[in-house]
Structure formats: C-alpha cells, structure tokens
Amino acid sequence: MRIPVATMGLTLTVGMLLVMQGGCSKKSIQSGGDAQSTERGMAKSGGPAPAPLASTGGMDAPSATFPDLSLSSKPDDLETGGLRGFDSVSGGKAPSEERLGGGGTMLAKVEPSESTARQIEDIRREQAKEQAASAEAGLRDVFFGYDSWTITEEGRQFLTQDAQWIKANAGALVKIEGHCDERGTLAYNLVLGEKRAKAVRNYLVELGVGANRLAVVSYGKERPFCNERNESCYQQNRRGHVVVRSK
C-alpha cells in the first residue's frame, strides 16, 4: 500500500512539472523552433554546427521559448523540501512516518552515451585536422606577458608571416583562440583570452587580412597546452593560437 502512495507523489510532481511546462510554452510561443534550438544547444546528433565567422554587430534575439523562471509562480513545496517539525512522542507514541526518496532535488540521469563518445571522437578528429592544416601552413602562434594582451615585437613578426599565408590562400578561414595561464579567475581569464584573440585579429586586419575571414574564440584557462606550475609552462599557455579552420 505504501509504494503506490510514493509513486502517486512522484507522478503528481512530474505531472505538475509537465503542466507548468505546457503552461509556459503556450505563453511564450512566438516564433516556434524551440525544439530545434534545444537540439542545437545540446549538439547531440551530428557534428558541431559551424560558427558565424565574425560578429554581426546586431543583437541576436535569445531563444524565444524557455521555462518560466519567476520564483513567485512556483508552488512552495515542490520537492518536499519543507520541514515539518518534530512530532510529540509522549506516552511512547511513535513519530509519524516520513517517506524519503529521490535525494531531495530530483535529478534526471545523464548517461554518457555512445553519441557523446562519438561526439568527443569527432571533436578530437576535427582538432587534429586543424592542427595538421595549421602546421602545414606554417602558422605561428603569438605569446603574451602576464596579465597582458599587448602583442610583442616577436608576435608582430610571426603575424606578418601568418598574414602573408592567409592572403595567399584566399579560400582559407582562420580562427584565433585566446588562451591564458592557470593564474587568476576562470571568468576573467575568458575575457583576457578574448582580448588576446582580438588583439591578434586586429593586428592581422591592420596587415590587410579581411576581418570576415578571422574568427575569434576564448578558452580562458580551460584548454591549456601545458599543465605544469612554472613560468615556461605559463608562457606556453598565454597564447593567441592561430588555426586554419576546418569547415
């Protein structure tokens, strides 16, 4: 008899979630295409979508449909979080039974699936391809000082060579990855990495490369080239990595 009660509770909770889900979709469907944007976001099937090459400047509308996040619109006690206080046990009475399940916050299981493994393999292959193409082109990376996004004299020389190759290979698309060493915060290093990548892009544009052929991305300190804790390793990681993009 007890199991059905628990199941009922679960069904009710899931049901409520679904109802609320439905409620918000109805309210906010303006342009449709929600399922696609979710799919696209998760990139579960197929390879990653190609990125726009350069900033378009205009403000992209965010996804038109997403769940209602207002706190006031939620029932108080959705996940049985509410405490109930102690029961009197005078006269040897037993406290009333509280059934626990699910671990408080319900979590959907994510199983790293075959498609994820395939995706990781795709990413690895794509990176290897980019690396090989960049090595063949002889593209040079640019290195930066601590906390700095100023291109050094050496960096300018390397970029002059890079620019010659890019101009000579009119069909090639180039990506500049900004990287940082492990010091400093994750968030600020993403901004710093972007400043480095953009400094490289701007210098290449100054040298006559079309901005529309240059994409920038920052990985901050999240994709280091080297994992040791010394200056020569840090120097390797403070980098504008110039890559021939695979399409």
Added chain:
Amino acid sequence: MNRVIIGLMMALCVVVGAGLFGILDSRATDVFLEATRPDFQKIPIGVFGFQNGGGPEWLGGRIEEVLKADLQRSLVFSLVDLPAIGVKAREVSTTDKAIFKQAAENGVSVLVWGKSGQKNGSKDNELLMDGFVYDSGSDEVVGGKRYVGSTSVVRLMAHRFADELVFRYTGEPGIARTKIVYVAEHGNARELFVMDYDGYEPKQITADGFLNLMPRWSPDRRFIVFTAYRSRNTQDIDILELATGKRWTLVSMAGLNITPALSPDGNFLAFASSQDGNSEIYKLDTRTKTPQRLTVNQGGDLSPTWSPTGREIAFTSDRGGAPQVFIMSADGSNVRRLTYEGDYNAAPAWSPRGNWIAYVCRTAQRLYKICIVSPDGQKRIQVTTGPGIDDSPSWSPDGRHITFSATVDGKSHIYMVDTDGKGLERITFGGTHNSSPSWSPAL
C-alpha cells in the same frame, strides 16, 4: 512566521541558559569548556548512538556520523563529547531522564538519539530511522522524527534530521540538504555535476563532450544556468531542468556569453557578452525575453552577482586597467568601485544575507585567495591562506560558509570554509579537475 519567532526565542533561551551553566557550573570539565569557549553562542548538543535494529551493520554508525558532521557544519550547534563530561551511556531511550538530567547539569542544552534498522514487515528491505530530541530548557523530550526509505536515502535521513534541528533552534531551514553544482573533467571534456553539500553522491548532469562552464542555480533550485560551448567556436548560455534533463538556450549572442546569474526572484538573468566588442553586462527579462545592456565603457565587465534584494548587482570590471569589483543599481545606474586593495579583485559573490561580498583577491605575494568585503567597503577580510589558486567563491544559503575551488600542483578541487577562515574542508576527491562550485539555495 510564528514558528520563526518561537524558534528564535527558543534559541535565545538556550543560549542564555548555556551561558548561565557555563558561569554557575564549576564542575564543567576542560574538554567541555574547550568545545564551547571560543564560540560560546553555539548551542551545546550531545549525540548518543543510534541503536541498530536489524538493518545493515553500518546503518546506525553512518547516521550518527553524518548527523554529527551536519551539526558541526551548521555552526548553530557545538558538539559535546558526552563521555568526556561523564555521560557514559552510548544508547538511551525516551525514559532515560536521569541521564538527560546529568548531561544538562554538565551544560548540554540539547540531546539527540535514535534507532535505526530494517522497517518491520517491509517487502523492499526498506530502512527506518527514528530520531528523538531532549531539550534541557524545558527538561522534556520535545519530540521525534521517523524516516523511511531505501538504502540510497540513509544520508538524506540524517541530513533531514539535522535540518529539522537547525530549524527548531533558529527558524531557518539549515543547509544539510543543499547541493553544489560544479564542473569536473570527464574524458577530455568538462561537464556539469551535482553533489550533496558534503561532497557525497556526485551525479553527472551534462554529457556534451567539450566545455560547459560556470553553472549557477535558479532560485527555486529546479534549473541550472551555465555557459555551453555549442561547438568549439561559440558559446551560449543554456538552462537545464534538473528533474527532466530538458535544455533550452537562453542567450546566443555573438562573442563571449559568460557568467550567467539569475536574480533572486528569477525574473532576470544577468550575464556578460562581448557582442558589442568588449565584454559588457546585460540583463535579460525572463518573462518578456527582452535583453537590456547595463554597462557602457571600454573595459571588460563580467561576473554579475545580485544582492539578495535584487536591487543591486556587484560585478568585475577592468575599466581602470586591472580587474576590480564594482557595484551598480540593477538598472545600470550609480556605478561605484568597491575594492581598492591590491591590483586584481574578481569573481564577486553576494552573500544571501546581504552583509558580505566574497571575491577572489590577489595578495601582495601574488597569490589568488578568497576575501570578503562589506557592501559599503568598510570591512575587508582575507578568508583563505596557503599556496593554492583559489577561485569561484559561492555562499551557502545560510551565509555562514563559502565553497570555492583551489588549484594546487595542477589539480583543482572543491573546498568549503567558514567566513572566519576556520572549518576548511575539501569536498571533492576524485579526478584532477573540479571547479566552479555553486551552492544551491535552501528549500
């Protein structure tokens, strides 16, 4: 509301009572004084054993261990070593008044005990935990709780009992059932995981295969917002529903889309985007889906964190050349600089009580540590020390702890620490990269 007031009054009574015992009772031993002196305002609590009745051998011990750790971390109670004050009984029942009295006379304000085991007549090998509470102020067994569930919820039983105790004596729900979302390495990728606040029960919640970064909870703790590298070349801000695994893209502008943070009422998402050239802070109305740019300057602005009232936002800006923490009104007006000490202050996190902002400060020795500063800038304390590179502070919902990541010798792990720098505890042990912890709200 009444319950809160009653709870607070009781807490006051207990604290005063404990103070009186401390003064009047010269029989109190050194051990007891040691346990309570440095933080005399805590409520002295004694935990007896949990009798084992037919369950797995480890059951009673596990409950006692988890409960004690929770009570210790609550910072509301101080655990009293019962044998050390002459209370030798390991197991008691509701009728053992003489033992309770003896403990009370030795300065213990609250006593808890219980029993655990197989639930009688249960077909699914369900387990049962009974917990009881004695209060020296009223000299009564004030009540009990009975929890039933599978082996997988044993820790939750103890956590829930701890939260009930904290609630009874403070009127606040406690943090023992809270969770932490964080980033961990999985293969070559960085994926999101959720674990209990004490580091147990980690569960993977994304499996994209590349980079997912900077997760934050929604105020109702049903959703996680985070930065996802959709391909290797662009980033979105996505939202994931924990119960279903369903996912939506909230922000997909050109350039960086990082450091998302939902307002306390859930009506706005603040984030940083570089679509206009350099990183600026935006605010997306989650009801009308309208974005609004809040910062306008040549520097990089990022890492917004909301005050608990939702009226102000603290953030990082390098508009002066190096990153510093600033505060502005939630409409972008009235910007003022908060941090002045040192040339690198970033990653602010506003405490849920409103009285502190935690952030990463670079010391004179160029070490990245966790500092806290009052929102008026008048008080500043360096919380962590040591060689690690500390990052991503996030507050417990009771405002008494900070979780953060520290990188030592190339390995990142997640820690928690009290605001006074005590109680440092490492809470992740697996892998070599665990980062970006975000502490869930309490429910």
